Every structure is written in C-alpha cells, then in structure tokens.
C-alpha cells in the first residue's frame with residue numbers, strides 16, 4: 550500500500566491512519582481506498598470563472614476516502630478530523646446541503662444522481678492532510694476522492710473531466726460555494742511531474758513539465774479568513790458587470806476572457822472605477838498562465854518568476870484579495886537570492902503563497918523565509934517544497 554504509483558507522494562502514515570479508523574468504526578470485509586490531491590495554482594488567479602487560463606499542479610497533500618458499499622441507500626460517514634460519525638439517506642438529499650465535511654461527500658452523491666448516474670449506499674471514512682481553509686483546495690480533494698469512490702463502487706469508468714465538472718456542481722449547488730472549475734479539475738486530472746495548463750472555457754489541457762532545476766515551495770501564512778466567501782462573490786459580480794458593459798459594445802464578448810486591454814481601456818468611462826480595477830487584473834492575468842507554461846518549457850525560470858511577481862502585485866493592488874501576511878511572506882521569499890518569484894495562491898485573504906525556487910537551495914530558502922516570517926508575524930506558518938503529483942486515484 551505504501552509504494553505503488555497510486556500512493557506516490559502521499560504520506561504512508563495518513564493512509565494507515567485512515568485504514569485503521571475504518572477497521573475500528575466499520576468492522577467487516579476489507580474496504581477500498583481512494584486518494585485525491587489538493588493543488589497549488591502557479592499562476593492564473595481569479596481567471597477560471599472568467600473563462601480564462603490557469604496553471605495549477607496537484608500536491609502530495611491529499612484527501613483519503615476509505616469505503617465499502619452497503620446493501621441499503623444509506624451514506625454513513627466518519628471524519629477523522631472531526632472525530633464524528635453521521636449518516637444521510639441517499640434518496641433524501643436535496644440542495645442546498647451545508648458547509649460541513651459531510652456535505653462535500655453527500656453533495657457528490659447528490660450530483661451523481663442529478664447527472665443520472667447510479668449511486669450506492671456506502672460506509673466511508675474521510676481523512677486527509679490538506680490544511681483546511683489554506684487555499685490548497687481541501688474541499689475539491691474531498692469531492693474528488695468521494696467521486697472516485699462512488700465511481701468505483703458503482704462500476705463507472707473514471708472520466709476525470711466529467712468528474713471534475715460533477716465535483717464543481719456539488720460545490721456550486723449542494724455546498725453553495727460559487728467556485729470555478731480549477732480546483733476540481735486539478736484534483737481530478739493532474740499528472741505526476743507536470744503542472745497543468747487548463748483552458749477553463751474549452752477544458753482543453755496541456756501538460757507543463759517543471760524543469761528539474763526548479764522547486765515549488767508552498768508557503769502557508771497560518772492566516773485564515775472567513776471573509777473569503779463573500780469577497781469572492783463580490784469579485785465575481787464585478788467581473789460580470791464589466792462583461793455586461795463590454796458585451797453591449799462588442800459582439801462576441803461572453804466573458805472577460807474575450808476582452809482585450811484596449812477594449813477595457815476604451816470602456817473605462819462607462820464603468821464603475823472599482824469594477825474597472827478588478828477587470829484590469831483579470832485581463833492581463835489571463836495571459837500569464839500561457840506565458841508561464843512557455844517560460845517553464847524553455848527553462849526560463851527568471852521569466853516564470855517575474856510573471857509570478859507581476860501576478861501578485863496585480864492581485865494585491867487591483868483585485869485586492871491579498872493581505873498583510875501574504876504580502877509579508879512573498880516579500881521575504883523574493884529577498885532570497887534563490888527565489889525566482891512568489892505570489893499568493895488560491896482565492897486569497899490568507900492561506901498560502903507559492904514560490905519558484907532554485908532546486909539546489911530549497912532547504913536554505915525555507916529556513917530563511919520561515920525565520921523572517923516568524924520574526925514579524927505570530928502565526929503558525931509552515932513551508933513545504935512540493936513536487937507535481939497525480940490526480941484522484943484508486944488505491945488497490
């Protein structure tokens with residue numbers, strides 16, 4: 550169980566803990582297990598719901614689901630993190646559910662049924678080591694690990710793109726969080742060793758291998774902000790207002806993806822100044838994932854890092870979703886000579902940043918940044934180098 554391709558990159562202690570908890574809570578015939586990774590987005594922030602491009606990679610931190618089908622229509626779940634067992638009837642699931650751990654599991658079961666797919670009762674233990682609320686997509690990981698389990702239990706062939714959409718539907722409609730497709734797509738479809746350039750309109754992908762000389766370091770500020778949900782919806786609404794105005798002026802504009810910088814500038818006087826600022830982040834940010842994938846392919850880490858720095862400045866000054874802790878962490882990272890670039894990652898307002906670092910100097914980089922951060926901010930920060938891992942898998 551500990552050294553197969555299916556478990557590569559995952560902490561073996563996590564798999565053992567989840568399996569042991571299942572044996573303890575739901576004794577009986579041997580269960581099966583799925584894992585689905587969290588993700589870090591290298592660039593392309595707040596572009597997915599604008600039909601744009603993103604460049605995430607799956608990380609070694611993951612959600613784990615241990616499961617065994619039941620003969621009835623009950624979904625009985627145990628969460629290791631919350632140490633609680635609860636159950637729901639599959640045929641009584643109606644959105645909206647809630648925001649608790651069981652809603653992510655139940656939401657996926659609901660989305661299966663809503664898509665006309667077969668569902669079965671299950672006993673499940675859910676566990677994981679993606680920090681919750683840190684911008685590394687712990688919820689998408691849980692949704693995809695659940696989807697992988699439900700697919701395996703019902704004999705459905707695994708289709709990562711379909712399952713990413715289904716996970717997003719569970720989150721949008723059942724959990725009630727209006728996210729884009731990036732997180733579920735990354736957790737479903739990433740490949741080991743590569744970031745994934747995703748066109749969020751067509752869902753076309755291109756693998757973006759990381760040069761051996763580059764290391765990706767996730768930098769958790771320790772800050773957690775509950776404001777993220779409402780601010781996220783505000784940002785989406787601002788983008789939609791700009792699209793409505795630009796669509797009046799130009800045929801063919803359906804999303805900010807379709808808007809050029811010149812068109813946005815020309816429409817400026819007809820737009821609310823704050824809305825204009827928000828769109829002024831999205832339009833150039835939407836080009837950066839394509840440019841960064843090109844830079845990585847060419848081994849041009851200096852250019853890749855510069856794009857990350859530009860992205861951070863834009864998120865901080867124009868989209869206004871950074872915060873003191875993310876700015877401090879990324880400033881400290883950039884002060885290290887081994888750092889090519891750094892930016893916040895995910896929705897913002899706390900959580901994690903990401904740095905591109907010379908692989909030969911990762912240890913010294915982490916020590917210096919962590920020491921600097923601790924001297925300035927009293928929060929439980931953590932830094933971890935990450936390799937790109939594979940998407941949701943069945944561990945058999």
Ligand code: GLA
Nearest residue numbers: 594595728729730731895896
């Ligand atoms: C969250 C959402 C994603 C995406 C990012 C911002 O992670 O779940 O869909 O919008 O924020 O890029």
